[in-house]
Amino acid sequence: MSPLVKIRSERDQMSAVERRIADFVLENAQLLRDYSSQQLANALGISQSSVVKFTQKLGFKGYPDLKYSVGEAIARADNGDAPEEATAAGDPGDTPAGQLWRRKSEAEEATRLINPPETIRAVAAAIGQAGRAGKVFIIGLGEDDIYARNFALRLSLLGILTVHNFDTARMTANVSVAGPGDVLLVFSEHGNHPALCKISRYFRERRGQVITVTRHTANPLRTLADIALLVSAHDERPYIQPLLYQSALQHLLDGVFVLLCEGHDDRHAQLLANLERIQSMLEP
Amino acid sequence: MSPLVKIRSERDQMSAVERRIADFVLENAQLLRDYSSQQLANALGISQSSVVKFTQKLGFKGYPDLKYSVGEAIARADNGDAPEEATAAGDPGDTPAGQLWRRKSEAEEATRLINPPETIRAVAAAIGQAGRAGKVFIIGLGEDDIYARNFALRLSLLGILTVHNFDTARMTANVSVAGPGDVLLVFSEHGNHPALCKISRYFRERRGQVITVTRHTANPLRTLADIALLVSAHDERPYIQPLLYQSALQHLLDGVFVLLCEGHDDRHAQLLANLERIQSMLEP
DNA sequence: AAGGTGGTCAATAATTTATGCTTCAATGGA
DNA sequence: TCCATTGAAGCATAAATTATTGACCACCTT
Structure with a gap:
């Protein structure tokens, strides 16, 4: 390496x-x-x-x-x-977009390095299990809500029941019905929002499994996790860094998503059916 | 030597x-x-x-x-x-994640090829203009709402006023206050939702500028656009394709976002201020 | 054979690296 | 709030590695 x-x-x-x-x-x-x-x-x-x-x-x-x-x-x-890149003619590396792409690629790789495949698999397994026998709670605040929402939508297309919230009040209320076999997915870039920590702690008390998605920093939220997904993405330019963060995070989640799909024909079928249903709803 | x-x-x-x-x-x-x-x-x-x-x-x-x-x-x-052949294992190209990354990369490149830099610049200019002198309307339905929401958040961090909706009813109502100098950003993967077309048409009548973001297909929405951003992303596997679509789309939008930031110190400052403000709101 | 030359090594000096130990600041818990 | 714990950082120093010196020897030249 x-x-x-x-x-x-x-x-x-x-x-x-x-x-x-x-x-x-x-x-x-x-x-x-x-x-x-x-x-x-x-x-x-x-x-x-x-x-x-x-x-x-x-x-x-x-x-x-x-x-x-x-x-x-x-x-x-x-x-x-x-x-890699054989750096032939028309190398995209020097255009703005190509440069951005490269930076994203770096962030993605760094992120991959700190999330071993076992972790990804464990996350997929936990979510899959919860999808079959329980509920998946998803929460994120602010920008993190975007990622949470995105993933929640993906899961629901697979026929996995998700409870998605973007405020702590509602989530607190919802969590009170959680129990063993449920999974809570918390998105928090910096991982130090007290309310989220509190919810996570409460969730654990109710014997649910907590999965956090945060930056690769030492943060209080992470320590509460059963499984922690970590994102590494840096740039000194403040308008670039969020793009890298999102990209690396997205790729990480995509990995989980793909695992959930592959080798599960039932979910696969569910996905197809849902896509078709949505399609027909939007088309006519 | x-x-x-x-x-x-x-x-x-x-x-x-x-x-x-x-x-x-x-x-x-x-x-x-x-x-x-x-x-x-x-x-x-x-x-x-x-x-x-x-x-x-x-x-x-x-x-x-x-x-x-x-x-x-x-x-x-x-x-x-x-x-001597020293490069043994470790090539990311054959791991699942690496494969996905490559497919994304391809989609991104295809997308870049069909969106010339002038188009990107034009979009950035239009949005920048509207941010200064008018409003930016953003809409997307279903999965497209995710992308719309994401971009809307980014713009608002730059101090660009955005009106974001995720249903046609509200957006229809909102659009009635649009006028020259305003911009409507419509996200629609397949570009054939009647209501969105209707809104776009109405928006044009009110002399607003319509920017569409759709797949690179012949679709009715596109034809209504002043500027059309196009996304190319394909995979025979139905659970992969959306990931590619999102990634390519995201990269396209990131390009616009970067253009909006670079060379605009005021926005840059605004972004910093906003980020700091958000930070301080979440931290304590 | 005497003197010179180049090469090697052991001893040791010089430099560089690694490790205890101490201090200090931050964190968490009673 | 205070105390215990933890961990980071530096100082001093031990350990190691590297570089140099000078002695010795073999061989060559004259």
Whole structure:
């Protein structure tokens, strides 16, 4: 795995100093060749031990190991920026749209790295189970509501009963009927909305399974989850970052959705029937 | 120059010990990663200083420098002789998620090809204009409402007044206050909902500008548009197609959004202010 | 054979990396 | 609110790795 992608994917849950190291490495990967851990530390005005600990926390044997890996990544031109791409004529990489696409691609990859397939499968299984024997509660506030709504619609097309709310009051009321076998899906980018935490806690008390979808940061909501889906997406431009976030999140959810569809002929049939029904309702 | 090539080229004029080092490095370049100069010396039964001298004689700063260079060479699969094939597993192209991503990428590209940059710019300009001097109406039904809602939220964060509805009745009523300088954004995947056509037609009569977002098919709604955004996304699997459609559509809209942000410092500032305000509302 | 040359190594100096330990700040619970 | 706990960061230092020095030896030249 490319160390640069890895660094980016973990960036979210790093401390301030660690994040500075991460950024420096990401931006000056080529310089690393001539930097000792001490020099790197000096360049950032931090202690050398912080640098070493940083590398170890990322899973490298130590600083030289990271350095070596980064060297490989650069040689592969695998800066995480351009995963493949034969860079022929008409390379989309330099148009605005192409650039955006690439950034999205990075975010998606970073997100994939921090959500192992088991987790995705577990989420799909939990939702599938709840769809068969219980209810799926979905909530998100503000922008998060968009994602929640989207996913709720998808699930309902599969014949999975979903209770979707976009305010805490209603959701609180609804949750009181939850029980074992039910699933609560909480969307919260930053994961620190007290009301959502409260609802999640309450839901757990009622023996329901809580699945959270948040940024890859240390946040209170996450800690309440039975399963936590994490999103990694960064850009210094504040108008780009939400686009990346949405894209990575969407891809993550799409993965769950596909799992729910594949190998379940009944749901598949349900989906077809629903699509057809909707079609005929809108057409005439 | 690749260190491995260099080593081979100099091999002939080396002393016996140096030649043994050279051969070892050439044959076990991958092992070098975990070898210190001392370990390498032990492996060959020679002294550590010989190893260091060897590297320096070749023009490297020292042993770590050689090691780093060899690492790069391996990563490049540039071992000087046959393409060794180091790229083993890990290619995302064949995992389910990676496959989905590729399909999305294709849909996005197809969509980009049928929406020339002028169109995108025109849409951004029209919306920007309306945001300054008028109103932006947005409507979509069913799944299309999700996209409409999403975009409406984005615009409002930029300080662009948007009127978003998800039923035809309300939108019909709202539209009656539209006038020149206003813009109507209609989301409709298949573009053949009579009510939406009617609203669009009415909107045009009131001298508003109609922008449609539909599939790249011949559909009645499109023909009513001043500017038409088109989405191309296909897959024989009915549970994949919507994902592609959404992704391509999203990317298209993201392009518009980025244009609206870039080069408009006022909007940019507005966005920042709004984000901050929202943040502070959710946090405490 | 004496003197020179190049190569190797052991010893050690210099540098770089890794690890304890301490302090401090943030967090959660009684 | 206060205290215990946790974790991050730095300092000091141990450990390791790397680089240099100088001694020794083999071989070559004259």
